[in-house]
Amino acid sequence: xxxxxxxxLFLGLSFLVIGLVYWLWSGENAGGxxxxxxxxxxxxxxxxxxxWSNRMRLRASDRADASIADGAGVIETFPGSSIWPFTxxxxxxxxxLALVFGTWFALPxxxxxxxxLLGAVIESRRGDPGxxxxxx
Amino acid sequence: MTELxxxxxxxxxxxxxxxxxxHAAHEHHEPxxxxxxxxxxxxxxxxxxxxxxxxxxxxxxxALAEMIRIQLTSPNSSFVSIAxxxxxxxxxxxxxxxxxxxxxxxxxxxxxxxxxxxGAPDMAFPRLNALSYWLYLSGSLTxxxxxxxxxxxxxxxxxxxxxxxxxxxxxxxxxxxWIAALLLTGFSAIFTGVNICATIFYLRAPxxxxxxxxxxxxxxxxxxxxxxxxxxxxxxxxxxxYCDRHFGTHIFTVHGGGVPVLWQHIFWFWGHPEVYILxxxxxxxxxxxxxxxxxxxxxxxxxxxxxxxxxxxxxLGVWAHHMFTTGVVLLPFFSIMSLLIAVPTGIKIFNWVGTxxxxxxxxxxxxxxxxxxxxxxxxxGLTGIYLASPPLDFFTHDTYFVVAHFHSVxxxxxxxxxxxxxxxxPKVTGYMLNERLGKVQFWTFFIGANLMVLPQYWLxxxxxxxxxxxxxxxxxxxxxxxxATAGAFVMGISTIFFVVxxxxxxxxxxxxxxxxxxxxxxxxxxxxxxxxxxxxALPPIRSERPTWDYNHPxxxxxxxxxxxTPEDAELVTT
Amino acid sequence: MSSFGAHPGATTTGRQTYHLWQGFTIxxxxxxxxxxxxxxxxxxRYRVRPSDDGVPRQxxxxxPLEVTYTIIPILIVLVLFAFxxxxxxxxxxxxxxxxxxxxxxxxWGWRFFYPPAPGTPAGQVKGPYAFTIAGQTxxxxxxxxxxxxxxxxxxxSLDVVHGFYIREFNFSxxxxxxxxxxxxFNAQQTGTFFGQCTQYxxxxxxxxxxxVKVVTPGxxxxxxxxxxxxAANLAAIAAAAASLxxxxxxxxxxxxxxxxxx
Numbered sequence: 001x002x003x004x005x006x007x008x009l010f011l012g013l014s015f016l017v018i019g020l021v022y023w024l025w026s027g028e029n030a031g032g033x034x035x036x037x038x039x040x041x042x043x044x045x046x047x048x049x050x051x052w053s054n055r056m057r058l059r060a061s062d063r064a065d066a067s068i069a070d071g072a073g074v075i076e077t078f079p080g081s082s083i084w085p086f087t088x089x090x091x092x093x094x095x096x097l098a099l100v101f102g103t104w105f106a107l108p109x110x111x112x113x114x115x116x117l118l119g120a121v122i123e124s125r126r127g128d129p130g131x132x133x134x135x136x
Numbered sequence: 137m138t139e140l141x142x143x144x145x146x147x148x149x150x151x152x153x154x155x156x157x158x159h160a161a162h163e164h165h166e167p168x169x170x171x172x173x174x175x176x177x178x179x180x181x182x183x184x185x186x187x188x189x190x191x192x193x194x195x196x197x198x199a200l201a202e203m204i205r206i207q208l209t210s211p212n213s214s215f216v217s218i219a220x221x222x223x224x225x226x227x228x229x230x231x232x233x234x235x236x237x238x239x240x241x242x243x244x245x246x247x248x249x250x251x252x253x254x255g256a257p258d259m260a261f262p263r264l265n266a267l268s269y270w271l272y273l274s275g276s277l278t279x280x281x282x283x284x285x286x287x288x289x290x291x292x293x294x295x296x297x298x299x300x301x302x303x304x305x306x307x308x309x310x311x312x313x314w315i316a317a318l319l320l321t322g323f324s325a326i327f328t329g330v331n332i333c334a335t336i337f338y339l340r341a342p343x344x345x346x347x348x349x350x351x352x353x354x355x356x357x358x359x360x361x362x363x364x365x366x367x368x369x370x371x372x373x374x375x376x377x378y379c380d381r382h383f384g385t386h387i388f389t390v391h392g393g394g395v396p397v398l399w400q401h402i403f404w405f406w407g408h409p410e411v412y413i414l415x416x417x418x419x420x421x422x423x424x425x426x427x428x429x430x431x432x433x434x435x436x437x438x439x440x441x442x443x444x445x446x447x448x449x450x451x452l453g454v455w456a457h458h459m460f461t462t463g464v465v466l467l468p469f470f471s472i473m474s475l476l477i478a479v480p481t482g483i484k485i486f487n488w489v490g491t492x493x494x495x496x497x498x499x500x501x502x503x504x505x506x507x508x509x510x511x512x513x514x515x516x517g518l519t520g521i522y523l524a525s526p527p528l529d530f531f532t533h534d535t536y537f538v539v540a541h542f543h544s545v546x547x548x549x550x551x552x553x554x555x556x557x558x559x560x561x562p563k564v565t566g567y568m569l570n571e572r573l574g575k576v577q578f579w580t581f582f583i584g585a586n587l588m589v590l591p592q593y594w595l596x597x598x599x600x601x602x603x604x605x606x607x608x609x610x611x612x613x614x615x616x617x618x619x620a621t622a623g624a625f626v627m628g629i630s631t632i633f634f635v636v637x638x639x640x641x642x643x644x645x646x647x648x649x650x651x652x653x654x655x656x657x658x659x660x661x662x663x664x665x666x667x668x669x670x671x672x673a674l675p676p677i678r679s680e681r682p683t684w685d686y687n688h689p690x691x692x693x694x695x696x697x698x699x700x701t702p703e704d705a706e707l708v709t710t
Numbered sequence: 711m712s713s714f715g716a717h718p719g720a721t722t723t724g725r726q727t728y729h730l731w732q733g734f735t736i737x738x739x740x741x742x743x744x745x746x747x748x749x750x751x752x753x754x755r756y757r758v759r760p761s762d763d764g765v766p767r768q769x770x771x772x773x774p775l776e777v778t779y780t781i782i783p784i785l786i787v788l789v790l791f792a793f794x795x796x797x798x799x800x801x802x803x804x805x806x807x808x809x810x811x812x813x814x815x816x817x818w819g820w821r822f823f824y825p826p827a828p829g830t831p832a833g834q835v836k837g838p839y840a841f842t843i844a845g846q847t848x849x850x851x852x853x854x855x856x857x858x859x860x861x862x863x864x865x866x867s868l869d870v871v872h873g874f875y876i877r878e879f880n881f882s883x884x885x886x887x888x889x890x891x892x893x894x895f896n897a898q899q900t901g902t903f904f905g906q907c908t909q910y911x912x913x914x915x916x917x918x919x920x921x922v923k924v925v926t927p928g929x930x931x932x933x934x935x936x937x938x939x940x941a942a943n944l945a946a947i948a949a950a951a952a953s954l955x956x957x958x959x960x961x962x963x964x965x966x967x968x969x970x971x972x
Contacts, residue, residue, distance in 0.1 A: 003346035004337050007445065011361065014449035018473075022453065026466035031400040031456070038365050038452055049337075058343035068674045071342035078258050078669075081167050081175035085263045089270025093321070096278050096316035099378065100309055120263060143876045218913060293910050299887060300870040300912060305817075359853075390888040396871065397886055430756070433770050439780075462875065462884045463891040471794055476789040479780065485745060486779045492752035495766050499757065507753050514745055518738045525794040527801050528734060531716070531880040534873050535910035571803070597715035599877035601908040604916035662784070691765040 001056065005049035012042025080112060088116035177262035180666065181206055182269045183247030184564065187557075189273060190240035195631065196280075199232035200224050203587075204653075207622040210614055211607050221605035223310075224293040227282070229294030230314065234321055235276050237549060238410070241417035242328055244271060245556050246356045248564055250332060251351045252659035255341025255677070257669035260334035261327075268327040275320030281308040290314035293603060295407070296377070298388030298399035302481070303381040304632030312381065315374050322371040332356055341658070343677030347441070350680065352656040354441050356422030358448040362409045362416075365452060370406035373399065397462055406457035410450040413544070416444060420550035421485060422506045425555045428489050429503035430495030433693045436487040437680055443480035443487075450477045459531045467526045473509030476523035481517055485510060500653075502572025505555035508582045509548045515586075516544030518591065534603075537596025540589045547585040547627075547708040554634070559655075566664045570644070573637040580630035588623025591616040616657065646678055656681035716772065717878050720903060720924065721802045722896045724880035730797045733879075734790065741786070801881070804894055807862030809855065812839070814886035815865070815872035818848030818914035822853045827934030841932075841941035847917035854923045856930035857897040873908030876922060882908055897924040911921040 019035030022028070060071040091112030098105030151234060167175050176182065204224050209213045215226065247265065251258055251281045259265045282289025289307035292301045296314070313666060325573070336349070338355045349357075377387040377399070386392025386397045427434045435439060450473060456465040457474045488510055497503070519541040522528045552617050562568050607613055651660040660683045662671050675686040679693065714735040719725035812823035821844040826835045830959075845851030855861045865874055867885035875882035878901070883891050907918035925933065 001337075005347075008361075010445065011449055015452060018449075018453040020470060022466070025469055028401075028466065030398055031405065034369060034402075034405050035452065041365055050305055061340035061344055063345075064345055064348075064678075068342055068343035074337070075257060076260075076368060079263050079310055081172065082177055082266070083175045085177070085266035086174045086270050089267055092271055092320060092662065093274035093278070096274065096320050098314045099319075100278075100312040111666050135240075218916065222910075222913065244911060248941070287847055292912075297871055297910070300812075300910070303930045304871055305912060394889055395883050404826070421733075431758075431766055433768055435769065436776050437770070437772050462886055462889075463893075464886070464889060468791075468795055468797055472787075472791050475791050475794075476784075479783045479787060480743075482783045483776070483780055485749075487776075489745075489748045489752050490772070490775075491771075492756055494760070494769060495756050496758040496764070497753055497756045499753070507749065510749055511746065514742060518742050519937055521738065521790070522731075522734055525730065525734065525790065525798075527730055527794065527797045527880075528800065531875075533876070533882060533909075534875070566752075577917065594715055597717075597907075599875075599904070601873075601875065601916070603910040606916050688765060691768060694767040 001049045001053035001059075001062065003062075004051050005046055006011060008042050008046030008049065010042075012046050015039035015042060046047050058066070079123065084116045084120035087112055087119065091116055141285075152402060160520035162356050164321060169180050174410070176380055177258070177266050178668065179247050179251055179259045179262065179265055180564065182265050183244050183249075183291070185241055185269055186247060187244035188277065190236045193231050193235040193276060194240075197228050197236060198628060198631060199229070200228040204228060205607060208607070209621050210617075211609050213606065216605075217258055217626070218605045219291065220288070223288050224292050225316075225603055226291050227289050230279060230290070232546070233294055233410075233414070234318060235272075235279060237414045237553075238325065239272055239321070239412065240323070240363065242332065242356065242359055243268065245421070245553075245560070246332060246352075246359070246417060249560060249659060250356050251335060252563075252662065252670055253350045254336065254339065255658055255671060255674055256335060256339035257671070259331045261331050265331050266333070271320045271324035273326060275317045275544045275686065278313055278320060279317035285309040285313065290537045292367050295403060296399075297403075298380070298396045299390070299398075301377060301381075302389060304389075305435060306428055312378070315378050315381075315438060322367050322374070325363050326367045326371075329360045329367070332360035333364070334467060336360070337571070339399070341674055341677060343682075344658070347438070348677060348680045348682075350420075351423040351437070351444075351588070352417070352420030352657075355416040355423075355444050355530070359411060359413050359416050360446050362413050362448055362451065366406045366409035366413065369614045370410075373402035373406070376402070385701055397464055400459050400462065401456070404458045408455040408460065409451045411545075412447055415549060416447065418509065418549040418556075419444070420629075421552045421556040421559070422488065422509050423484075423491075424504045424655075425502050425506040425552075425559050426491050426510075426655060428559070428653050429500055429514055430492045431654070432491055432495040433656070433681060433684075434487070435490030435493070436483075439483060440487055443483045444478040447477060448481075452706065454472055455672065457524055459528070459633060460526045461533045465637075466509050471524055471526055472539045477520065478517065478521055478524070483515075485514060499537075500558070501569070501571050501578055502653075504575060504578045505551045505558065507554040508578060509555065510546035512544055512548035512551060512585060515589075516541055516546075516548055521546065532596055534601055534673075536592045536600045540592035540596060540601050543585075543592070545588050547581075549580070549590070551581060551585075554581070555678040559653070562652050563664045563666070565642075566648055568646040568648050569641045569646075570637050573633055573640065575639065577630050577633040580626055580633060584623045584624070584626030584628075584630055587626060588620045590620040591623075651683065651687070652688070656684035658682050717874065717880060719880050720878040720897055721898050722892075722898060722903065723797075724878065725898065726797045726800055727809070727880040730793055733793060736792065737786065758953075769952050770785065794897070802893065804862070804892060805860050806861040807894055810862040810864060811853070811855070812864045813866070813874065814868055814887070815874065815918075816868035817870065817910075817912050817964050818907075818918045819844065819849065820851050820918070820920045822851065824853075824934060824937065827938050828931050829935075835938070835942075840938040843937070845920070847914050848919060850919040851919055852902075852921040852923055854925050854933045855931055856927040857900055857924050859896065859927060861895045861897070863893055863895065865893075870911045871909050874905070875908040876905040878903045884909055900924045900926065 015035050016039035019032060020041055023032030045060060060066040091109050094105050094112060095110030098109055183554045203216060205220055207213050207424045247259065289310040292306050292311065336353060380389060381385050386394040388394050389397050423434055423440065454470055454474045454477060459465045460467060472680060495708060522530060523538065523541060558569050558574050559564045568612050595613060598613060600613060650663055661675055676681050679685055711732060715731060716728055716731045719728040761763040806826065810825060814821040819843055823839040825838060826840040843851045843853050865883060865885045867887045869887065874885055875881050881897060883893055885891065886960050901924055903922045905920045905922055907915055
């Protein structure tokens with residue numbers, strides 16, 4: 001994780017330097033503020049990764065001499081086909097239409113969004129009937 | 137229905153079992169037909185949906201452009217009314233930038249290719265990925281709905297400057313649809329940014345260290361980070377604009393104590409990283425394509441990576457070069473930052489040359505598009521340097537000089553996108569695109585693009601402003617506009633060739649095989665198209681070109697032209 | 711030397727900008743030409759011959775070369791920046807003006823406010839402005855200014871963002887609502903110069919035209935005096951009509967045509 005940490009910290013540091021130079025030189029607050037926030041966005045995950053990279057064993061994807069066998073085992077649980085992204089997307093579409101055509105659109109929006117969130121959470125918990133995720 | 141993905145070590149340590157085997161072990165009902173599309177979380181399906189949708193937006197926006205060009209063939213033309221013209225250029229720009237170039241690059245191509253290039257079975261968050269697509273599609277439909285409401289679509293330019301975009305000067309549903317559409321596509325992009333970063337950080341195959349990833353993937357990583365930095369800013373600005381329009385706030389109005397120029401700061405703080413979000417994926421495509429069709433490794437791989445990161449870092453500090461003529465920004469700061477950002481871009485161009493140098497260059501359609509991209513981008517980039525100098529910007533800003541500059545750049549990106557389609561199309565679909573039609577498409581596009589853009593530079597220097605439905609009665613201006621219109625129509629013809637090629641190739645079905653180009657990066661190791669979850673087997677990954685190493689054990693990369701040593705051979709073929 | 715498409719400039723700062731343009735263009739032609747030649751040469755010279763499809767030398771990097779083509783562009787950029795700063799400081803400078811004209815941009819026209827003509831007795835003109843020139847869209851209001859004098863423009867907007875642009879002055883500046891922008895011209899030649907709005911401002915943006923006529927100082931004084939007299943006459947007529955209409959309900963009141971701010 002060291003390379004990732006360095007990348008993010010480098011970006012955070014760049015934005016901090018650029019931001020300070022800009023803010024002190026121009027006194028313009030909007031840009032100064034946005035650059036500081038950007039620096040924060042680099043430091044937050046960057047420092048997290050740095051902290052972790054000092055404490056974890058090298059992952060197979062970080063080792064130059066790793067063989068494919070080293071990465072054997074469960075990678076992750078990937079949700080297969082799922083109707084919930086579409087449902088949630090349509091709910092958000094209704095929110096957008098509510099912004100334009102009237103608040104009554106918020107009703108189907110809320111319905112679709114709540115339904116989709118419930119469905120997605122239950123789907124994550126329940127898992128695929130035949131897979132290990134559901135055997136608990 | 138979730139699936140567990142596991143890797144198994146086979147006899148020679150290289151077997152990677154996909155869940156096809158698991159599927160055989162238990163029964164479940166695979167969705168079919170349209171329900172399969174609505175519920176797919178496969179990054180290849182989602183990416184293909186994005187690609188096709190964005191190309192449809194390209195064609196619609198291109199038709200709007202042709203209408204603009206017809207109107208401008210003569211001053212005082214009444215092909216469209218002035219009001220319609222203002223809607224035309226607003227929607228042309230909005231469709232192209234918000235709904236075509238970005239989604240094509242990070243939603244379409246990156247979605248399909250990045251997991252393949254790093255040996256991952258899918259994106260890190262497949263359902264979030266699917267949501268990104270549905271938000272993008274909804275956003276596109278919302279934007280297009282503007283054509284069907286009373287008052288028509290938004291007409292304040294793709295940048296929507298305040299106070300023109302508030303409810304006093306731009307009332308109606310069209311502008312609100314524009315805002316709502318961009319809220320949807322903004323979140324779509326943010327979720328894709330999350331997915332790209334998480335996938336690259338966490339799902340790389342064993343041995344695929346950060347500095348062995350293909351340049352396209354590196355560029356997409358920086359793009360992902362830029363998306364996370366920039367898009368929330370635009371979203372916040374749009375919410376503020378909506379509040380000004382509907383909730384009586386005074387953020388961007390003078391009355392009530394607001395600051396109109398604040399909109400420009402917020403918009404361009406997103407807007408400039410956005411153009412690099414648009415450009416970097418295409419730089420990545422060009423790099424991979426040029427390396428493959430020169431039969432050489434990427435020249436200066438590390439420098440390329442550092443140049444991309446530098447572009448990303450600098451791109452957040454240049455936004456007000458779009459605001460030089462406001463009179464209220466710190467000119468020298470933005471000038472030096474904007475001039476500096478030319479340096480890493482130049483490094484990339486020289487590295488592309490270095491990649492071709494001493495190689496065996498095959499001028500396939502993909503390669504022609506990539507070289508056309510480099511040449512056209514060179515022109516656009518050079519004119520950008522002028523714009524980085526405030527005194528020179530003062531008299532070119534908001535004229536056709538700027539229009540020509542960004543069209544040079546963007547049309548170059550489109551060429552690189554076509555290079556990507558011709559290069560990776562066979563991998564994704566399993567079929568080759570016709571090379572001859574591809575070359576005709578390239579030459580017509582390249583000629584048309586430059587035929588449009590060169591007169592426009594001249595028009596800008598002669599004083600023709602942008603966003604104008606008519607211009608002064610000057611025969612020279614009319615002639616130049618007519619040449620530009622001709623160029624635009626030649627590009628339209630090029631697009632017809634593209635559509636014909638896609639249809640013809642789909643009908644002809646020439647199988648591509650795993651690696652029709654003898655390409656170098658990991659995605660060429662798997663089948664065309666790749667199986668569900670991408671890889672039946674993975675080769676050992678010992679460099680940034682694992683497929684090449686596997687296929688050419690006797691041709692390792694040489695450093696500084698030194699002859700191969702036994703250690704070099706051992707390192708590569710382990 | 712070629713103009714490379716730009717106008718040589720009718721003002722002092724416009725000419726400096728023009729020379730900067732020429733310098734940048736020479737640099738662009740040199741750098742662009744070399745780079746284009748390299749690209750085309752590489753693509754053509756190293757084309758694969760049908761007979762030979764072997765694997766070429768797989769050179770991966772060349773650090774000294776890469777460092778060179780990093781350092782040289784940085785140096786070029788610094789030189790461009792240095793020249794830019796010099797010209798920029800001159801263009802944005804605000805030397806003491808001999809004439810100050812207030813300009814208001816609005817949807818979709820221009821209004822110019824002039825101070826009393828040189829030589830006007832103090833007190834003859836009420837308020838800071840003696841006359842205005844105004845017009846909408848293709849009415850193309852035409853103003854005059856003297857050559858070889860510092861003319862300060864004070865630019866404001868009544869509604870949305872507009873762009874004040876005169877090609878031959880090699881200059882433009884936004885009229886930003888809530889902000890007053892000031893800049894100075896010192897014209898070096900007489901002539902009539904066309905100006906228009908460059909920042910998109912709504913429906914008739916493409917027709918928001920004006921004209922600037924640069925004349926000798928003597929001609930300017932004559933023009934200003936005649937404008938001032940006309941404005942005074944019109945104001946007198948308007949005042950008379952207003953006092954008449956106070957007595958009779960049916961008489962229309964003359965609309966305010968000029969002479970002072972609204």
